Amino acid sequence: MMAETPLMSQYKEIKSQYTDSILFFRLGDFYEMFFDDAVTASKELGLTLTSRNREKGYDVPLAGIPYHSVASYIAKLVNKGYKVAICDQVEDPKSAKGIVKREVTRVITPGTIIDTDFLDEKSNNYLMGIKITEECGALAYLDITTGEFKTTEIVGEDIFFKLLGEINKIAPKEIVLDERSYDIYIDEFKKQNSLNEIKFTKTVERKKPEEYLKEYFKVISLESYGLKNRKGAISVATMVLEYVSDLQKGKELPVTEVVYVNSQNVMELNITTQRNLDIIDNQREKNSAGTLLWVMDQCMTSMGSRLLKKFLKNPLLDIEKIRERQRDTAFFIESVLVREEVRESLKDIYDIERIIGKLILETENGRDLIALKTSIKNSLEIFKTLKGNPIFNIEVKSLIEIYNLIEKAIVDEPPFSIREGGVIRSGYNSDLDELHGISRDGKDYILEIENRERERTGIKGLKIKYNKVFGYFIEVTKANSSLVPEDYIRKQTLANAERYIVPDLKEYEEKVLNAKERIESLEYYLFKELTSEIKKYREILQDLAYKISYLDVITDFAYIAVKNSYIQPEINDGEDIEIIAGRHPIVEKLIPAGEFVKNNIVFDDKKEIIILTGPNMSGKSTYMKQVALIIIMAHIGSYVPANYAKIGLVDKIFTRVGASDDLLSGQSTFMLEMSEVANIVNSATKRSFIILDEIGRGTSTFDGISIATAITEYIHDKIGAKTIFATHYHELTQLEDKLEKAENFRIEVKEDEKDIIFLREIVKGGADKSYGIEVARLAGLPKTILDRSKSILKRLEERKEIVEKKLGGEQLLLFGITSEKKEVVDKKEELKGKELTKEQKIVMRVLDEIEPEKLTPLEALLKLNELKKILNGS
Known part of the structure; x- marks a missing residue:
C-alpha cells in the first residue's frame, strides 16, 4: 500500500x-x-x-x-x-x-443551528441542559439565534414528571445532560413518546460554574440575575453555555444575560394538561391546527408569534402584569384606526431578534441589514402613530443613527453573498469608488494613456498591449526608438520592437489586474466595519425586538377579541370563578357560526366540586376544557369567550382526560390513569383547577366506583381545589348529599319516542341514563347490533325493576343471596353457632359493623362488592 x-x-x-x-x-x-x-x-x-x-x-x-x-x-x-x-x-x-x-x-447540532433560513420562523430553536440531583431538577435553555437564555429549578415531589412538563413547554431540539443524569435517566427520557424527536447529548463539566458565569457576563455577582444561592440553576446554565461556546469555537454569542424563571410566578401546566387541552400542539395531527394557538395567533411578525407561544405556555400569576396586558389590549380595542395602522406597519417588520443573532454570530449579509433598516423605519412609523404612548417607548435617536448607517453604506438590493462585491453603495468610500471606476472604465483608461503617450512622443504607431508574463506595456517599433522619452523603462527587446513601461501604466496595471479581487476584499472589510458599529447598539435593538413582539401580541389580542366577541375578564386574588355564557374558543371555530351552545359555571366557597353526568358525545369534555382554556386565556392577559367572567388566581391546572396504554413503559390504561391521578392529588392546592374525566373505568365497576368516590372525597376534604368530575357512574351523584361543597350537573338531553337529541346545555341535577346505545348508533354501529343491545338492555332493566320492588330498595349480598334487611338479620342469627369458613367469619364481622339504616344506596353497593370479594377469596 x-x-x-x-x-x-x-x-x-x-x-x-x-x-x-x-x-x-x-x-x-x-x-x-x-x-x-x-x-x-x-x-x-x-x-x-x-x-x-x-x-x-x-x-x-x-x-x-x-x-x-x-x-x-x-x-x-x-x-x-x-x-x-x-x-x-x-x-x-x-x-x-x-x-x-x-x-x-x-x-x-440540532440545538445550535444558526442558519435561520432552515428554522421555523414562528418557533424558537432551543438547546436545553438538564441536571437532576437529589435536591432538585435544574434546567437551562438557550436559543442561539436570538440570545434568549433562561434557567430554573424544580423542587418537591415528582421532579421527573414536572421536568417533562417543562420540556414539553419549551420544546427543545436538543437536550444536554451531565454524565450522572445521563447515565441514570436517559432510558426514562427515551421511553417518553413526546421526546422521540429530541437529540440527547452527554457532556462533561469542566469549569467552576459560578466563576464561569461571572467571567462570561463580566459581573462581580450573579444576584442581579436572580441566581443567588441557586446552585442547580447556576451549574446547568454553565453547562449549556460552555457546551455551546465549545461548538462555536469560542466565537461571540448573542447572549447578554441569563434570566432565572421563578416557577411561583407562572401557572403550572404539566405535560398531560398541555396535551389534553391542545394549547400549542394538536396531538393527533402533530401541528397547531385545532389548538388554542391556532385560534389566537393572528400576529403580524414571527417575533410576535414566538412570544405568544411563551405567553400561552406560561400564564401569569402576577395580577398587576395581567391587568397591564388587559389595559393595553383595551386601548387597541377602543382605538380601532390606530390598531389597524399599527398592524399594517407590523407586516413589514422582519425578525429583528434573529438578525441581531446573525450580527453577533457573524453570519449576516446585506439583505439582513436592509431588513433591519426597513424594520427600523416601520418601527419609527409605529412610534409616530402611537404619539408617545408608553406601550411603545423606544430609543428613537439611536434607531435613527442605525438607520442612517445602513442607508449610507448598503445598496437597496444587495446580493446574497457579501464576498463577491455589489453590497456597498456608491459614494460611501472613495477608494472603492476608484476601484469600481477602474474596473468599469478600464478599456477607456488604457486608450486615454495610449492617446496621451502618442501625443507626448509623436510616435503614431505607439500601442499599449498586455500579456500574462509582463502585464501592460508600451510597444514601439525600432524605427521609432529615437523618439522614446527618458522616463520609459525598457522591459523587453524583440526583433522589430521594444517594449516599455511607465510609472502610471504600472500603477494602473496593479489596480486593474486586481480590481475585482480588491473590490471584493474592500467591500467585505467595509461591510464588517459597518456591522461592528451596529453591534454596539445590540441592547437597543434587543429592546426594540421585544417591544415589537409585545406590541404585536397585544394588538393581536385586541384583534381577536373584536373578531371573536371576547370580553375582558375580571381577574382577582380571590378563589371564586364565575363564567357566564362561556364558549370553547377552539370548538366554536370548527362549527358553523352561532351553533355553539353557551354554558355557565360558578365556583365559590359553597361549591368546589361539580359532578357532571351525561352520555358520551354530549359535550362534557367540551364544557370542562372550555373552562380550563378560559382560565388560561384570562391569566395571559387576553380577553375570553364569554358574556361575563370573574376569575380568581389559579396556580395549577390538572386534567385527567381519556386514557390509553403506554406500551413503551409497560403501563396499562388503568395504571397510567392512576399515575396521573396520583400526581394531581399530590400536587394540587386550594387554588388549583382540576378536570377529571371518567376516573376508574379501567377496572371493574365496583372498584371504579370505590376509587372515584374516594378521590372525590379526598379532593373535597383535603385539598379544596375547584374540580369538575365527569362520570358515567350515576351512583356518584349521591355524593351531593354527603359532600357539603359538591353539586350535581348534567348534560340536558331531549328524548321522544323516536329520537334523542343532545342539547349540550349544562343544567343542575344528575343524569339517570347513559344513552350508550344512542351514542353507538351515532358512531355507526350496524343496526343488528343496536337492536340486540336494546333487547338485552330492556331485559336487564325489567329484572332490576323486579328485584327493586321485591327488596324495597334496601339490599345486601350475603353468600350470593339478595334479601331484605330483616332476612339478613335472620340469616345472621341462623349462622351463629355453625362451623364457618375463614371467609364467612370475616363477612360476619363486617356485617356486625354495618348499620343498614345509615347506609346510602351507593355505600351499600360498595359494601356488597367488598363482601363478594371476601367470599370469592379475592
Whole structure:
C-alpha cells in the first residue's frame, strides 16, 4: 500500500478529534466528506459516492457539496440527528507554503443551528441542559439565534414528571445532560413518546460554574440575575453555555444575560394538561391546527408569534402584569384606526431578534441589514402613530443613527453573498469608488494613456498591449526608438520592437489586474466595519425586538377579541370563578357560526366540586376544557369567550382526560390513569383547577366506583381545589348529599319516542341514563347490533325493576343471596353457632359493623362488592 498524501494525513488528524461528527472538509469550492462520512452523507443526502486516490493504489470513498449551497445539506443532516463539524481553510491558499492550514470553525447540532433560513420562523430553536440531583431538577435553555437564555429549578415531589412538563413547554431540539443524569435517566427520557424527536447529548463539566458565569457576563455577582444561592440553576446554565461556546469555537454569542424563571410566578401546566387541552400542539395531527394557538395567533411578525407561544405556555400569576396586558389590549380595542395602522406597519417588520443573532454570530449579509433598516423605519412609523404612548417607548435617536448607517453604506438590493462585491453603495468610500471606476472604465483608461503617450512622443504607431508574463506595456517599433522619452523603462527587446513601461501604466496595471479581487476584499472589510458599529447598539435593538413582539401580541389580542366577541375578564386574588355564557374558543371555530351552545359555571366557597353526568358525545369534555382554556386565556392577559367572567388566581391546572396504554413503559390504561391521578392529588392546592374525566373505568365497576368516590372525597376534604368530575357512574351523584361543597350537573338531553337529541346545555341535577346505545348508533354501529343491545338492555332493566320492588330498595349480598334487611338479620342469627369458613367469619364481622339504616344506596353497593370479594377469596 502506498503512503497517504499530506492532505489525507491532515484530514485524518482533524477527523480524529471529531469522531462523533460528520466532517465537512473544505477543498477549494467544495466541502468534501471521506470514508464512512462519505458513505453516510451519500445515503442521507442522495449524493453520488465516488472515490479518491484509486490510481495510487488505495480507494477512499468520497462525496462532495459546493460550498455556496452547503447550508441546506447541513440542515438536512442535523434534522436527522447528526452532528456536523465544519472544517474551513483558515489561510489564503495563494500564500500558503505547502498544504493549506485547515481548522474546524464550528460544530452544528440540532440545538445550535444558526442558519435561520432552515428554522421555523414562528418557533424558537432551543438547546436545553438538564441536571437532576437529589435536591432538585435544574434546567437551562438557550436559543442561539436570538440570545434568549433562561434557567430554573424544580423542587418537591415528582421532579421527573414536572421536568417533562417543562420540556414539553419549551420544546427543545436538543437536550444536554451531565454524565450522572445521563447515565441514570436517559432510558426514562427515551421511553417518553413526546421526546422521540429530541437529540440527547452527554457532556462533561469542566469549569467552576459560578466563576464561569461571572467571567462570561463580566459581573462581580450573579444576584442581579436572580441566581443567588441557586446552585442547580447556576451549574446547568454553565453547562449549556460552555457546551455551546465549545461548538462555536469560542466565537461571540448573542447572549447578554441569563434570566432565572421563578416557577411561583407562572401557572403550572404539566405535560398531560398541555396535551389534553391542545394549547400549542394538536396531538393527533402533530401541528397547531385545532389548538388554542391556532385560534389566537393572528400576529403580524414571527417575533410576535414566538412570544405568544411563551405567553400561552406560561400564564401569569402576577395580577398587576395581567391587568397591564388587559389595559393595553383595551386601548387597541377602543382605538380601532390606530390598531389597524399599527398592524399594517407590523407586516413589514422582519425578525429583528434573529438578525441581531446573525450580527453577533457573524453570519449576516446585506439583505439582513436592509431588513433591519426597513424594520427600523416601520418601527419609527409605529412610534409616530402611537404619539408617545408608553406601550411603545423606544430609543428613537439611536434607531435613527442605525438607520442612517445602513442607508449610507448598503445598496437597496444587495446580493446574497457579501464576498463577491455589489453590497456597498456608491459614494460611501472613495477608494472603492476608484476601484469600481477602474474596473468599469478600464478599456477607456488604457486608450486615454495610449492617446496621451502618442501625443507626448509623436510616435503614431505607439500601442499599449498586455500579456500574462509582463502585464501592460508600451510597444514601439525600432524605427521609432529615437523618439522614446527618458522616463520609459525598457522591459523587453524583440526583433522589430521594444517594449516599455511607465510609472502610471504600472500603477494602473496593479489596480486593474486586481480590481475585482480588491473590490471584493474592500467591500467585505467595509461591510464588517459597518456591522461592528451596529453591534454596539445590540441592547437597543434587543429592546426594540421585544417591544415589537409585545406590541404585536397585544394588538393581536385586541384583534381577536373584536373578531371573536371576547370580553375582558375580571381577574382577582380571590378563589371564586364565575363564567357566564362561556364558549370553547377552539370548538366554536370548527362549527358553523352561532351553533355553539353557551354554558355557565360558578365556583365559590359553597361549591368546589361539580359532578357532571351525561352520555358520551354530549359535550362534557367540551364544557370542562372550555373552562380550563378560559382560565388560561384570562391569566395571559387576553380577553375570553364569554358574556361575563370573574376569575380568581389559579396556580395549577390538572386534567385527567381519556386514557390509553403506554406500551413503551409497560403501563396499562388503568395504571397510567392512576399515575396521573396520583400526581394531581399530590400536587394540587386550594387554588388549583382540576378536570377529571371518567376516573376508574379501567377496572371493574365496583372498584371504579370505590376509587372515584374516594378521590372525590379526598379532593373535597383535603385539598379544596375547584374540580369538575365527569362520570358515567350515576351512583356518584349521591355524593351531593354527603359532600357539603359538591353539586350535581348534567348534560340536558331531549328524548321522544323516536329520537334523542343532545342539547349540550349544562343544567343542575344528575343524569339517570347513559344513552350508550344512542351514542353507538351515532358512531355507526350496524343496526343488528343496536337492536340486540336494546333487547338485552330492556331485559336487564325489567329484572332490576323486579328485584327493586321485591327488596324495597334496601339490599345486601350475603353468600350470593339478595334479601331484605330483616332476612339478613335472620340469616345472621341462623349462622351463629355453625362451623364457618375463614371467609364467612370475616363477612360476619363486617356485617356486625354495618348499620343498614345509615347506609346510602351507593355505600351499600360498595359494601356488597367488598363482601363478594371476601367470599370469592379475592
